[in-house]
Amino acid sequence: MAKTVILGAGIAGHTAATLLRKKVGHSHEIVVISPEPEWNWIPSNIWVGVGSMERREVVFPLAPVYARQGIEFRQGRATVIRPEGTEELPRPHVEYTASGAATEAPPGRETYDYLINATGPKLNFGATPGLGPHGGHSWSVCTADHAVEAARAFRASIDRMKRGENQTLVIGMGHGTCTCEGAAFEYVFNVEHELRRHKVRERARIIFLTNENELGDFGMGGLHLKRGGYVTPSRLFAESLFVERGVEWINRAHVQQVSAGRLAYETVEGLEREIAFDFAMLLPPFRGVGLAAVNRAGTDIAAQLFAPNGFMRVDADYTERPFEEWSPRDWPATYQNPTYANVFAAGIAFAPPHAVSRPLRSPKGTLVAPAVPRTGMTAGIMGRTVAFSIADRIRHGGESPLHRAPFATMGAACVASAGKGLLSGTAATITLYPLVPDYEHYEFGRDLAYTTGEIGLAGHWLKHLLHHMFIYKAKCLPFWSLIPE
Amino acid sequence: MKPTDISSPVAYATVPTPLTRFWRTFAPYQLLRFCVINVKMLRLIFKSHAPPPDTLPQKPRQ
Ligand SMILES: Cc1cc2nc3c(=O)[nH]c(=O)nc-3n(C[C@H](O)[C@H](O)[C@H](O)COP(=O)(O)OP(=O)(O)OC[C@H]3O[C@@H](n4cnc5c(N)ncnc54)[C@H](O)[C@@H]3O)c2cc1C
Numbered sequence: 419m420a421k422t423v424i425l426g427a428g429i430a431g432h433t434a435a436t437l438l439r440k441k442v443g444h445s446h447e448i449v450v451i452s453p454e455p456e457w458n459w460i461p462s463n464i465w466v467g468v469g470s471m472e473r474r475e476v477v478f479p480l481a482p483v484y485a486r487q488g489i490e491f492r493q494g495r496a497t498v499i500r501p502e503g504t505e506e507l508p509r510p511h512v513e514y515t516a517s518g519a520a521t522e523a524p525p526g527r528e529t530y531d532y533l534i535n536a537t538g539p540k541l542n543f544g545a546t547p548g549l550g551p552h553g554g555h556s557w558s559v560c561t562a563d564h565a566v567e568a569a570r571a572f573r574a575s576i577d578r579m580k581r582g583e584n585q586t587l588v589i590g591m592g593h594g595t596c597t598c599e600g601a602a603f604e605y606v607f608n609v610e611h612e613l614r615r616h617k618v619r620e621r622a623r624i625i626f627l628t629n630e631n632e633l634g635d636f637g638m639g640g641l642h643l644k645r646g647g648y649v650t651p652s653r654l655f656a657e658s659l660f661v662e663r664g665v666e667w668i669n670r671a672h673v674q675q676v677s678a679g680r681l682a683y684e685t686v687e688g689l690e691r692e693i694a695f696d697f698a699m700l701l702p703p704f705r706g707v708g709l710a711a712v713n714r715a716g717t718d719i720a721a722q723l724f725a726p727n728g729f730m731r732v733d734a735d736y737t738e739r740p741f742e743e744w745s746p747r748d749w750p751a752t753y754q755n756p757t758y759a760n761v762f763a764a765g766i767a768f769a770p771p772h773a774v775s776r777p778l779r780s781p782k783g784t785l786v787a788p789a790v791p792r793t794g795m796t797a798g799i800m801g802r803t804v805a806f807s808i809a810d811r812i813r814h815g816g817e818s819p820l821h822r823a824p825f826a827t828m829g830a831a832c833v834a835s836a837g838k839g840l841l842s843g844t845a846a847t848i849t850l851y852p853l854v855p856d857y858e859h860y861e862f863g864r865d866l867a868y869t870t871g872e873i874g875l876a877g878h879w880l881k882h883l884l885h886h887m888f889i890y891k892a893k894c895l896p897f898w899s900l901i902p903e
Numbered sequence: 904m905k906p907t908d909i910s911s912p913v914a915y916a917t918v919p920t921p922l923t924r925f926w927r928t929f930a931p932y933q934l935l936r937f938c939v940i941n942v943k944m945l946r947l948i949f950k951s952h953a954p955p956p957d958t959l960p961q962k963p964r965q
Contacts, residue, residue: 654917661916799951829947844927847940849947868947873919874927876936880944902948 420446420812423512423530425496425709427452427480429460429794430765431536433801433903436894439487441809449490449528453517455479457892458562461794462885464601467559467699468608469569470838476889477562483894493518494526496537499723501758502714503529510760532808535730535763536801539704542593548676549592549700555676556592556698559605568699572609575697579618585696588681590627592700594672597789599628599636602701603656603846604834609699610663611836611843619664625693626660626667627683627700629788631775633657633667636832637788639775641850642862643871649862652848655871659846670778672786673700688781704766704789706730722757729769731755732762736769741776746826746854748772753804754820762804765797770825774854794888796828796853798903826854829868835881845877 422438424431427450435450442448456477465471484491494514503509509529516523541560543550551557557568575585589606591599606626613619626633634640634656641652660667670686681698684690706728711720724730734750748771755761763769770790777787803823810818829851837843848871855863891901919927926932 657912657916658918661913661918795948795951802952823952828951831944831947841928841930849943851947851950868943868950870943872936872940874936875930875933876940879933879937880940902945902952 420531421529422446422448422532422534422808422812423528424448424450424534424536425452425512426450426536426538426765426767427454427457427491428536428538428765428797430538430767430797430801431534432457432480432892433798434534434536434764434805435484435489436487437802437899438805438809439489440899441805442812444488446812447490448488449492449530450480450484451492451494451496451512451514451528452480453493453495455481455493455518456562457483459885459889459892460560461601463559463562463565464604464608465838466562466565467557467568467572467605468612469573470608470612473562473566478889478893483892487894492516492526492528496709497525498710498712499533499535499761500712500714501533501719501723501761504714504716508714510758531760532811533761534801534804534808535709535761535767536765536797537707537709538766540707540728541702542705543702545595545703546593546673546676548681549673550702555678556681556700558701559601559699560701571697572612572699576613576616576618578696579613579621580616582621584621584623586623586625586694588625588627588693588695588698588700590625590700591629591671591788592673592676593703594629594784594786595789596629596701596703597637597791598701598704599630599788600791600793600832600834602626602628602699603636604832604836605699606665607659607663607834607846608836610665615837615842624665625695626665627671627673627681627693628667628669629671629786630669631778631788632669633660635775635788636848637773637775637791638830638850638853639855639863641848641864641869642866643869644866645871649866652871655846655848659873670786672780672784676700684780684782684784686778686780686786706767706769719757723755723761725769727769730761730763730767731757732768734769734771736771739772744772744774746824746852746856749824749826749854751822751824752807752820753800754807759816762807764800764804766792768800790853791830793830793832795831795903796825799823799828800825802903826856827852829853833877833881833884835878837878840879841875843878844873844875845881846871846873847877847880
């Protein structure tokens with residue numbers, strides 16, 4: 419009997435756990451260690467963050483689902499990976515501390531034959547002084563609880579506008595190296611939509627503050643779209659939307675500090691400015707969750723397992739190269755750790771070899787470099803790929819070839835949808851393929867047949883469909899596995 | 904935001920015509936677009952799961 423331990427029950431970890439169970443049947447052990455008792459469909463946190471959806475609509479308890487699937491669930495936070503075991507316990511194992519209701523429980527350990535690290539990101543609010551809801555001065559929508567708090571503050575702002583006050587709302591990225599610009603993009607248009615719904619739009623100045631080189635970059639170096647007989651950059655598509663909705667923008671910016679009602683930022687052009695705000699939702703930069711790694715001799719081997727940003731090394735090419743030499747070939751395909759063949763990383767937890775957007779620096783040397791977005795779709799596909807590789811090795815032996823899903827040739831879809839009503843909402847839908855531009859195969863780096871953008875109700879309906887479909891799938895309700903990642 | 908300040912990017916943004924805006928919220932047309940977007944998404948998903956061999960990145964460089 420083989421035992422697989424999965425760290426993290428987010429999109430990647432949960433996909434891996436459920437698909438692995440389906441593939442290997444019930445004679446092998448699967449253990450998921452994750453700190454939260456609930457699964458969260460993070461993309462819908464955007465709607466929670468403006469108060470148009472309830473928290474309970476985007477989360478559900480994991481324990482009953484895992485009980486039904488025959489997956490062991492340990493509510494805890496992994497702390498140390500010991501891939502060679504210890505003198506006292508010679509099998510590879512993971513140490514974790516209990517969390518939630520079980521906080522008083524002693525630290526636990528789980529031995530494994532295969533390990534999947536799907537711990538996602540650490541929300542690194544500490545990178546910018548004053549950033550974030552925990553003792554800082556800005557809000558976030560990265561977790562369902564953050565979104566609830568953001569919605570409360572946003573509602574207070576709306577109430578003040580209703581009383582006749584003007585308000586400045588700043589939405590965007592809280593650091594020069596942030597990722598997930600698509601989420602902030604979606605949030606800003608939800609905010610704008612809600613303000614119109616509450617009939618206070620004219621009282622609000624909305625500013626989108628981003629580290630992107632241009633609007634529409636999304637950390638993917640932008641994209642090109644066929645429109646009206648031309649191939650146009652996504653910048654035109656995005657700017658058009660901002661102008662139409664009266665949202666101002668500041669790009670190529672790094673937030674230096676957030677204080678009560680003020681934030682200071684610096685741009686690549688060398689400007690250093692301050693903005694006074696009444697409400698700010700600024701996403702944090704991400705880094706690895708800070709797992710330690712120790713070998714049998716007790717030596718710290720974290721540098722072997724993890725890149726300096728704390729994400730896990732996989733089959734990518736991490737050689738440092740200038741932007742001009744970056745290639746789709748640098749990106750991983752199997753997500754296997756190069757040192758320990760039974761260790762994999764899926765989703766945000768894997769260390770990207772570099773960014774996709776061109777990194778820029780301000781005259782002071784501050785790095786303004788959007789990190790590559792690792793979307794839900796890519797996280798799901800990685801979870802599936804790794805699960806299938808492990809299933810093959812469990813069933814057919816440890817030398818079975820690994821499944822491959824090259825990150826560079828995955829697609830991405832961003833549906834930025836505002837509003838809840840079936841006829842009152844709207845959405846900008848962007849699809850692109852491949853995620854990492856490939857100028858050897860495509861003139862504009864991407865396949866123009868698959869790289870599209872449009873605005874309308876249809877995307878809004880699609881976003882609702884995805885919300886229900888993915889929660890249904892994650893709950894493992896009948897025929898769940900037919901829904902693709 | 905009025906496109907009067909020529910130093911602002913607002914002056915250079917493309918703006919949808921009233922007809923374009925109409926199509927965006929005209930439900931029967933959007934129903935058609937919904938089907939089209941779904942097909943596009945499915946193609947994208949299948950392509951992401953199994954990219955055609957000619958677009959696969961070569962072996963990692965040594
Ligand atoms: C506001 C927002 C909106 C988004 N919208 C979209 C969208 O519209 N479309 C899209 O494709 N993507 C979207 N994304 C991105 C998407 O949510 C991520 O790509 C996806 O969640 C990544 O999955 P993951 O499993 O790698 O990480 P996560 O989903 O973050 O899961 C990580 C898991 O690991 C757990 N964990 C953390 N530390 C430990 C530890 N030490 N030990 C064990 N477990 C641990 C966490 O609790 C969590 O359960 C959005 C992201 C945000 C923040």
